[in-house]
Amino acid sequence: MLYIHKTACISPQQTHPEADLNRLMASKNNMLQITEPVYADIPPGVLRRMGKAVRLSVGAALPLLKNGPAPDGIIIGTANGGIEDCIKFLNQIIEYNEGLLTPGNFVQSTSNAPAAQIALITKNKKYNCTHTHRGLAFENALLDAIMQLEENVENSYLVGSVDEISAYNFNIDRLAGCFREAVISNDKLFETPVAGTIAGEGCFMMTVSGKAAGAEARVVALLTIHSTDENLVRNTLEQFLHQTGFSENAPDLLISGENGDSRLQKYYDAAESLFPETASIARFKHLSGEYCTASSFGFWLGTEILRTGKIPGIVLKREGSRRIERILIYNCFRGLQHGMILLESIIHTR
Amino acid sequence: MSRIMITGMGIISAIGNSVAENRDSLKNKRGGISRLEFYPTAYAGKLPCGEIKISSETFREKLFTHPDSAITRTGLLVLHAAEEAVKDSGLTPDQLAFRDTALVGATTVGGMCLTDELFRDAHERNYGSPYTSSYDYASVTLAAQQRFGITGEISTINTACSSSANAILYGARLIKRGYAKRVIVGGADSLAKFTINGFNALNILSSGLCAPFDRNRNGLNLGEGSAFLVLEREEDVKGKKIYAVLSGFGNSNDAYHPSSISPEGEGPYLSMKEALERAKLKADEISYINAHGTGTENNDETESVAMQRLFGTPPPFASTKSFTGHTLGASGAIEAVYSVLGLMHQEIYPSLQFSEPILSTGLIPLHDYRQQAVRHVMSNSFGFGGNCTTLIFSKP
Numbered sequence: 001m002l003y004i005h006k007t008a009c010i011s012p013q014q015t016h017p018e019a020d021l022n023r024l025m026a027s028k029n030n031m032l033q034i035t036e037p038v039y040a041d042i043p044p045g046v047l048r049r050m051g052k053a054v055r056l057s058v059g060a061a062l063p064l065l066k067n068g069p070a071p072d073g074i075i076i077g078t079a080n081g082g083i084e085d086c087i088k089f090l091n092q093i094i095e096y097n098e099g100l101l102t103p104g105n106f107v108q109s110t111s112n113a114p115a116a117q118i119a120l121i122t123k124n125k126k127y128n129c130t131h132t133h134r135g136l137a138f139e140n141a142l143l144d145a146i147m148q149l150e151e152n153v154e155n156s157y158l159v160g161s162v163d164e165i166s167a168y169n170f171n172i173d174r175l176a177g178c179f180r181e182a183v184i185s186n187d188k189l190f191e192t193p194v195a196g197t198i199a200g201e202g203c204f205m206m207t208v209s210g211k212a213a214g215a216e217a218r219v220v221a222l223l224t225i226h227s228t229d230e231n232l233v234r235n236t237l238e239q240f241l242h243q244t245g246f247s248e249n250a251p252d253l254l255i256s257g258e259n260g261d262s263r264l265q266k267y268y269d270a271a272e273s274l275f276p277e278t279a280s281i282a283r284f285k286h287l288s289g290e291y292c293t294a295s296s297f298g299f300w301l302g303t304e305i306l307r308t309g310k311i312p313g314i315v316l317k318r319e320g321s322r323r324i325e326r327i328l329i330y331n332c333f334r335g336l337q338h339g340m341i342l343l344e345s346i347i348h349t350r
Numbered sequence: 351m352s353r354i355m356i357t358g359m360g361i362i363s364a365i366g367n368s369v370a371e372n373r374d375s376l377k378n379k380r381g382g383i384s385r386l387e388f389y390p391t392a393y394a395g396k397l398p399c400g401e402i403k404i405s406s407e408t409f410r411e412k413l414f415t416h417p418d419s420a421i422t423r424t425g426l427l428v429l430h431a432a433e434e435a436v437k438d439s440g441l442t443p444d445q446l447a448f449r450d451t452a453l454v455g456a457t458t459v460g461g462m463c464l465t466d467e468l469f470r471d472a473h474e475r476n477y478g479s480p481y482t483s484s485y486d487y488a489s490v491t492l493a494a495q496q497r498f499g500i501t502g503e504i505s506t507i508n509t510a511c512s513s514s515a516n517a518i519l520y521g522a523r524l525i526k527r528g529y530a531k532r533v534i535v536g537g538a539d540s541l542a543k544f545t546i547n548g549f550n551a552l553n554i555l556s557s558g559l560c561a562p563f564d565r566n567r568n569g570l571n572l573g574e575g576s577a578f579l580v581l582e583r584e585e586d587v588k589g590k591k592i593y594a595v596l597s598g599f600g601n602s603n604d605a606y607h608p609s610s611i612s613p614e615g616e617g618p619y620l621s622m623k624e625a626l627e628r629a630k631l632k633a634d635e636i637s638y639i640n641a642h643g644t645g646t647e648n649n650d651e652t653e654s655v656a657m658q659r660l661f662g663t664p665p666p667f668a669s670t671k672s673f674t675g676h677t678l679g680a681s682g683a684i685e686a687v688y689s690v691l692g693l694m695h696q697e698i699y700p701s702l703q704f705s706e707p708i709l710s711t712g713l714i715p716l717h718d719y720r721q722q723a724v725r726h727v728m729s730n731s732f733g734f735g736g737n738c739t740t741l742i743f744s745k746p
Binding site for chain 1: 602607
């Protein structure tokens with residue numbers, strides 16, 4: 001069992017260092033971007049050389065690791081790592097026609113740089129891995145930690161995710177048809193069902209262990225599936241809930257990755273159909289925007305709801321009657337990659 | 351706990367398009383590093399590479415991909431190697447589509463091998479190329495996901511040059527923890543302006559043939575390739591051919607520098623040590639080490655130091671990167687295939703281009719093909735960011 005201890009979420013909303021979701025920060029040109037925090041723990045000379053994905057990761061991780069025991073591993077999910085540095089290096093290649101180039105952007109762009117930099121700064125010589133499986137990069141990082149904790153309950157890990165928007169990857173994804181053609185405001189994301197969504201970015205970090213003492217919540221189970229068939233997705237989800245003992249008593253809350261893209265609505269409708277009226281439904285992509293590891297924002301939201309006992313009004317799609325003790329986070333990325341995570345409060349045990 | 355058995359392998363590299371061709375080249379000391387003929391770069395005449403002399407168009411025809419399908423060269427290499435592995439293991443379409451079949455790929459370049467198309471799409475206003483969804487790392491694993499109709503757990507790993515060693519490690523864990531019964535694991539990278547220019551800017555590319563563990567080594571040669579292995583639980587493989595057991599693995603971070611390994615080889619030492627512990631083996635039980643051995647000043651010296659720390663006098667070791675070039679995200683899986691071949695045929699493969707040992711360590715790599723008893727083979731993969739991984743394969 002994976003127990004969640006401390007969490008940090010740097011997002012386009014007010015989530016770091018303290019969360020205040022009463023006010024919705026607005027998107028601009030179909031992008032929800034992060035206002036970066038002051039990185040008090042990173043020496044300025046080191047900070048200057050870091051790309052955004054690395055800055056965000058180190059900035060979110062260091063406070064969690066302060067005063068705690070050194071984790072037995074660092075596991076990060078990121079689909080693209082430092083894509084800004086990557087394309088800056090590419091620009092150099094083209095601009096100087098493969099001439100004499102500086103390697104800084106190249107080294108910063110490798111997607112294992114966030115996990116590697118955290119290890120370097122904290123002198124952590126343990127397990128270190130970076131999962132880059134697009135819309136399931138975070139889920140795989142989480143599964144990696146779950147499996148290691150099954151092997152050794154005494155261990156603890158730093159687990160997280162990061163993906164950044166750059167003008168370049170926004171443009172490539174725009175050409176691929178991922179975003180709305182018309183500029184919309186994020187508070188209207190769910191109003192008109194048309195193709196496309198809005199872009200986002202974010203970084204989530206948490207410390208996890210195999211022990212309940214001092215924990216806020218736990219992950220009961222996780223499952224991923226690759227399929228375009230909504231019936232298969234629905235059946236898999238139903239089976240998943242059944243196998244984890246939830247079929248009689250569906251989770252009290254569904255945190256849905258619904259993103260206003262009409263092409264994906266059938267998957268989210270299929271997930272919702274498994275929940276009785278007594279269960280609540282929340283959604284969050286109008287807060288985070290869409291990106292490959294956006295499900296980690298939904299995951300963070302779940303831990304916040306369990307911690308505070310309240311669902312922020314801004315994320316509520318449907319209010320049920322039950323107290324929130326068990327949460328399903330369901331996210332579908334581009335109609336192929338589906339992640340299902342069951343979170344549970346550890347304060348109350350049935 | 352069930353043992354993890356290897357029941358299928360597939361590979362393509364500069365020294366052959368199949369497992370059999372690769373073995374033949376290794377036995378006969380036939381290296382594949384040469385002048386670039388296919389990949390268009392300003393360095394074509396200057397930096398030799400381990401290039402596969404088959405055009406992407408030929409691959410596309412051979413692999414029957416739909417002409418419109420936007421599979422990049424890296425994805426094509428994945429399909430080529432994974433198909434051989436799946437066929438070799440005799441996995442049925444039903445097995446492949448079942449939830450208990452997992453797939454773990456690895457790459458450091460992914461679809462970015464299409465450097466020029468990526469540049470254009472990053473700056474284009476109106477019409478994207480067909481490749482707008484194919485530049486990322488996951489795209490190359492998803493090519494195999496689609497080809498085989500896999501629905502189970504799937505990941506793509508990028509820990510730089512140890513990526514596919516970690517894919518094998520993660521796949522083994524999926525089996526051990528019951529998230530899969532069988533898993534197709536491996537990795538791929540193709541030549542790219544991105545990596546050629548990146549490594550060149552770091553001054554670690556050799557203008558001649560790389561000479562791993564040689565005193566006068568002056569850098570690595572980049573290569574391209576892909577390899578995949580099929581891992582299965584021991585209880586599920588009754589009656590099947592079994593090539594080897596994955597008996598141990600270790601993963602450690604060197605935590606020293608973003609692009610070089612610490613002088614004492616701390617990360618390499620720790621990953622080798624952990625792998626031995628997990629395999630419940632003593633250092634002197636290792637028959638052969640397939641070293642990371644890139645041919646750079648930094649790697650070969652620090653890896654030598656780490657081997658001496660752990661083994662005292664290391665067993666026979668060599669770097670097969672002197673045949674294939676450094677295939678980055680593919681190298682861990684390619685060298686896993688070579689390690690398994692050594693166990694299957696009771697033989698060990700040499701390093702090419704070696705003449706004089708490094709002064710400080712005096713270690714001499716194996717430089718001739720040899721037939722001998724092989725019980726346990728260790729395979730090292732170390733990457734930028736200090737990501738060190740060691741795998742141990744054993745005779746079943």
